[in-house]
Amino acid sequence: MQQILIIAKQTFKEAVRNKILFVFIILGLITICCSVFMPVVGDGSEKIRIVESMCFRSITFFGTLAAILLSASSIPTDIENRVLCTITTKPVQRTNIIFGKIIGFMYIIGVLLIVMGGAGYALIKFTALKQSTQGSSELLAREKFDPYTLQVTGESARKIGNVSWIEGGGKGTSVWKFKGLHSKNRKDDLEIEADFLVESKKRSTRKIPINIKAVNPYTLKTLTESIEVSRNKPGLLKLGGEFLEGSEELTIVVSLENPGDFIGISSDSLRVFFGNKSFEYNFLKGLTIISSQFLLMVIIAVLGSTFLSLPVNILFCLFIFFCGNITDFMRDLSTVINVFETHEHGHGISTVLKKTNVFVVFLDYVIRKPLFLLSYILPDLKNFSVGKYFVDGINIPYKTVFMSFGYAVLYAFFCLPISFVVFKRREIA
Amino acid sequence: MDNDIAIKTENLTKAYRSFWRRKKILALDKLNVDIKKGEIFGLLGPNGSGKTTTLKLLLGLIFPTEGRALVLGKTTNDVAVKNRIGFLPEESCFYRFLNADEILDFYGQLFKISRKERKARIDRLVEQVGLGFARKRPLRQYSKGMLRRIGIAQALINDPDLIILDEPTSGLDPIGTRETKDIIVSLKERGKTVLLCSHLLSDVQDICDRVAILDKGKLQISGTIDELLSSKDVVEMLIRNLSDEAISEVETFIKEKHGEVISVKNSSGTLEGLFLKIYAANINNSKTDV
Numbered sequence: 001m002q003q004i005l006i007i008a009k010q011t012f013k014e015a016v017r018n019k020i021l022f023v024f025i026i027l028g029l030i031t032i033c034c035s036v037f038m039p040v041v042g043d044g045s046e047k048i049r050i051v052e053s054m055c056f057r058s059i060t061f062f063g064t065l066a067a068i069l070l071s072a073s074s075i076p077t078d079i080e081n082r083v084l085c086t087i088t089t090k091p092v093q094r095t096n097i098i099f100g101k102i103i104g105f106m107y108i109i110g111v112l113l114i115v116m117g118g119a120g121y122a123l124i125k126f127t128a129l130k131q132s133t134q135g136s137s138e139l140l141a142r143e144k145f146d147p148y149t150l151q152v153t154g155e156s157a158r159k160i161g162n163v164s165w166i167e168g169g170g171k172g173t174s175v176w177k178f179k180g181l182h183s184k185n186r187k188d189d190l191e192i193e194a195d196f197l198v199e200s201k202k203r204s205t206r207k208i209p210i211n212i213k214a215v216n217p218y219t220l221k222t223l224t225e226s227i228e229v230s231r232n233k234p235g236l237l238k239l240g241g242e243f244l245e246g247s248e249e250l251t252i253v254v255s256l257e258n259p260g261d262f263i264g265i266s267s268d269s270l271r272v273f274f275g276n277k278s279f280e281y282n283f284l285k286g287l288t289i290i291s292s293q294f295l296l297m298v299i300i301a302v303l304g305s306t307f308l309s310l311p312v313n314i315l316f317c318l319f320i321f322f323c324g325n326i327t328d329f330m331r332d333l334s335t336v337i338n339v340f341e342t343h344e345h346g347h348g349i350s351t352v353l354k355k356t357n358v359f360v361v362f363l364d365y366v367i368r369k370p371l372f373l374l375s376y377i378l379p380d381l382k383n384f385s386v387g388k389y390f391v392d393g394i395n396i397p398y399k400t401v402f403m404s405f406g407y408a409v410l411y412a413f414f415c416l417p418i419s420f421v422v423f424k425r426r427e428i429a
Numbered sequence: 430m431d432n433d434i435a436i437k438t439e440n441l442t443k444a445y446r447s448f449w450r451r452k453k454i455l456a457l458d459k460l461n462v463d464i465k466k467g468e469i470f471g472l473l474g475p476n477g478s479g480k481t482t483t484l485k486l487l488l489g490l491i492f493p494t495e496g497r498a499l500v501l502g503k504t505t506n507d508v509a510v511k512n513r514i515g516f517l518p519e520e521s522c523f524y525r526f527l528n529a530d531e532i533l534d535f536y537g538q539l540f541k542i543s544r545k546e547r548k549a550r551i552d553r554l555v556e557q558v559g560l561g562f563a564r565k566r567p568l569r570q571y572s573k574g575m576l577r578r579i580g581i582a583q584a585l586i587n588d589p590d591l592i593i594l595d596e597p598t599s600g601l602d603p604i605g606t607r608e609t610k611d612i613i614v615s616l617k618e619r620g621k622t623v624l625l626c627s628h629l630l631s632d633v634q635d636i637c638d639r640v641a642i643l644d645k646g647k648l649q650i651s652g653t654i655d656e657l658l659s660s661k662d663v664v665e666m667l668i669r670n671l672s673d674e675a676i677s678e679v680e681t682f683i684k685e686k687h688g689e690v691i692s693v694k695n696s697s698g699t700l701e702g703l704f705l706k707i708y709a710a711n712i713n714n715s716k717t718d719v
Binding site: 002091093425429 | 485492508512524535536540587
């Protein structure tokens, strides 16, 4: 352990003395500060969301870049400069060298995270303060609740893929049930956000009116409201927190007014928010998730550095980083390649028909299957994406924090033994 | 393994293959060498003869294709045995952002030497290699010779039983060379084993007890300096204050005894000797001036 910490300290010292750490910090801080000057269409809260989002995106970008460049280059450079040639003649296990390097990189990235996170937090607070003088704007960390049951019923109900479609005019309803809705402050608003896929036989129609009926199953208090939803803008319904009095459960029934209007429903289409958590905790949770991504990238870069040369390893890491952010697209693409014809079922809904010819078979084996496989082998970096939480002002569940950390640890569990074996067998000439 | 043997190689072979694994380059071919404890052993040979490959194999930096090597009774992949080994690589490559004290401290920590002991050793070694004046300067500002000196210091930080030196005097000025040779000899006097490889044959001849000559990865010859260089039928005498007449008489006497005089000439020193003489004189003068 002592040797691991010595090597970690040395790795950190190297980044400080060679001023690499400062370059990343300065660039990151400049980017964070630039977010203040971003033009914003909307109210003050929109401005805060932009600053929050930019802050996290900057930290993620520069942190990941630092993680990749430092960890991908360290071992190959030490081998190239023959520094490792001297170190490995000392009584140091090669596994300790790898552990030491990883801990050293995490020190470096930790400092980067603290400085940039601190600056980002100060800037967000400053922006919120500035906006509050011009109107009310608060830092949101709203508690989001997912439905425990979702039923789509009616003669028009049809499921295509993960999306269930219903038509208006009493031909279909969807029933959502939520539980565990509790907040320390009952005066908090109960917010219902409806973000459905929208289709209409009237091509000119952009907005579709939907009816939302909220029911408190304990008091049987009912409230029905009509809101408009469109393709890009979710509909929002605010109820007072007292609506939930005596109950932690809520039932919501969604239906459409007009025949010929369709909405596509997935489990995330209706979001219920109740209660506002501490923004500071949420911010820290965001940083924790980002640091898990850094850990993951460091481990992958170190794995690459045990057998690849410096330029190849950097390319390898950038490839992983790029693909890790588009795993969904890779899976989608693998589906698209199979699609040659679609069949219109009516009311804008189509199903996919496969066309089997030699070309499709070729694409299937050369592109689709490898891509599909790769999308599951490569780390899915969207698991570490926290920007969306801050853009929507949503509290990050602890489960997400643990899951993302666990995801990084899982990759470490597979990558580290490979790194050890490869590095142990590597000739340091 | 014999307790008196510090290094033993048995058919030690190293072959490198080309990228496509077709062409095989034999860097070392069935090397069998025993190096005794407490001796200074020189490994000689032209470039590409396999000297550095041998050292790397002994240190476990690279792995043998065939055969094996035992260092201080252990195989080369035994990490614990490295506690007793000091190594000076051919090129002194260290973290250049550190200064002399820091780099020695770093290596000292890797040997788990206590802080107090580390400090004492660093002070002693920095002075011993003559870098006391530059100990706080980053290594990136060091000359090649200074780097060599710090390399020697780091090789001795753990007070090793076996010291492996690859071109120890390369890049050093004559004084540095002399001092390094003195350090090596003093190590031997303290019972340490030294294995060195060098292109500078005079250095090897000066200090080594035994040498081995490699060429194209094969051991050509090995033995003590005397065994290898002495000619039993040729006698060398160094005589002071002999007149020309006396020389003629000696030559006549030798001929009478059926001997053959090969050459008669005045003794000449070496450039290194001359340089050191001048350097010593200058030091004495400056002391007198003070």
